[in-house]
Amino acid sequence: MYSDKVKDHFQNPRNVGEIPNADGIGEVGNQKCGDIMKMYLKIENDVIVDCKFKTYGCGAAIATSSMATELVKGKTIQQALQLTNKAVMEALDGLPPVKVHCSVLAEEAIKAALADYYKKIGREIDFEVPGSCDACCHSH
């Protein structure tokens, strides 16, 4: 059911862990639905210099988290804000239809972490911040 890329990112997830003193932390999903993603960002001069994640969830949740960290690492905040769930899915060579919400969670986790960073530095949040369970409870 999963592409080789999804399997690879599940089996060898990139950037697992926490960043001590992270500049932005975003958590989306909830345990009742079966998926929680937590993203940690290290930001210097509006560039994401490091990104790590911790995920509770299915294989697709872990693989999309891993891929999302790869896609935003080294990018500017503005570039990271353009990251869509579609881009995450495409980078993974697709997801089964029932797992699309995992890619939405990954996109939202990045946005939530960036919103946290904006809040910390007192910058006005000029993008939509996802709720805690937008993707998992409404996409089915």
Added chain:
Amino acid sequence: MSDFIYVDHAATTKVRPEVLEAMMPYLTEYYGNVSSMYSISDITEQAVKDARASIAAAIGAKEQEIIFTSCGSESNNMALRGIMKKAGGGHIITTNVEHHAILHTVEALVKEGCTATYLPVDERGLITPDQLEAAITPETKIISIMMANNEIGTIEPIQELAAVAKAHGIYFHTDAVQAVGHLPINVKEMGIDMLSASGHKFGAPKGIGFLYVRNGIYLPALITGGGQERGKRAGTENTAFIVGMAKALELAVSEMDKTNARLLKMRERLIDGILESIPYCRLNGDRERRVAGNVNVSIEFIEGEALLLMLDMNGICASSGSACTTGSLDPSHVLLAIGLTHEVAHGSLRISLGEDNTQADVDYILKTLPPIVKRLRDMSPVWEDAIKAGIAEDY
């Protein structure tokens, strides 16, 4: 074949070599339609007759009480829809841990105007005769309670429950898909009116099942046509598969005591081993009233599908009741029915042992599972939060 360990026998089983051997002549040589007049069909007709007698004997029934079907789901549909159609509607009693083949059929009947009561099980997965007694109404037409649960392996007190039904003159049906070939069954002694079974759960191929219907109960046909199965189920007899199912059941019944004793030893080692080596883990279902090969545990702070994928990568085929594997947002209805929270149910793992499993397989699972669980926990923010909150202790 042996580069993986298959421990998902409650999902399906391998066709036994003896079964395939018994089937082959009816695929290659004796392919005649049972209904035809020429002499090679006498052989197929006799084979089906012998198979029917053998299956009837295996569950203490009479030959004419066995109707061959395509699967357990068809058998369940035939029993429930048949009785309710004949009664012209009414009340159905079942449980909240039945297989979807029962639950979705009852839901469909409710949409058509029937009413239903779903008896709630206790934390072990059990229904009591008193509970059943209290749910009966003057409108109750059929009671359908599974013999053994497919997820947690709990064995229901069928004989006692059937006695309650009988005292009220209500038909008693049991979905015995997980029990036939695995538990001793005598429909007469147990007071069962109708019983559903599926061949592929006990070493026959997929696509064959049967329904036992006690003599004297008229069931309208679900599938109409050529008048096979004495007008109760049309469709050309699936001779080879019928022969295969009979052979598989013969073997399963004759080896039952020996097999169950072996499986029980492995099951107990697995349960003890898992509970000892994995903290924050619980056994689901009843420890005693349980089919011999079933292990079902909930492992907290991780999600079942991820666990299955990791096990698969390590050559272990098992199953889970997590939402991701049920294809919906909710985890298994059975695990919720025994009182687990969504969070705990998501981390469930079912290991169902069979015939070919050995103690070496148990060793391998016990060696492989704990590090996988630890790896997933280390990746999980829920685990991290639990440690920070003092709910769990890292190890």
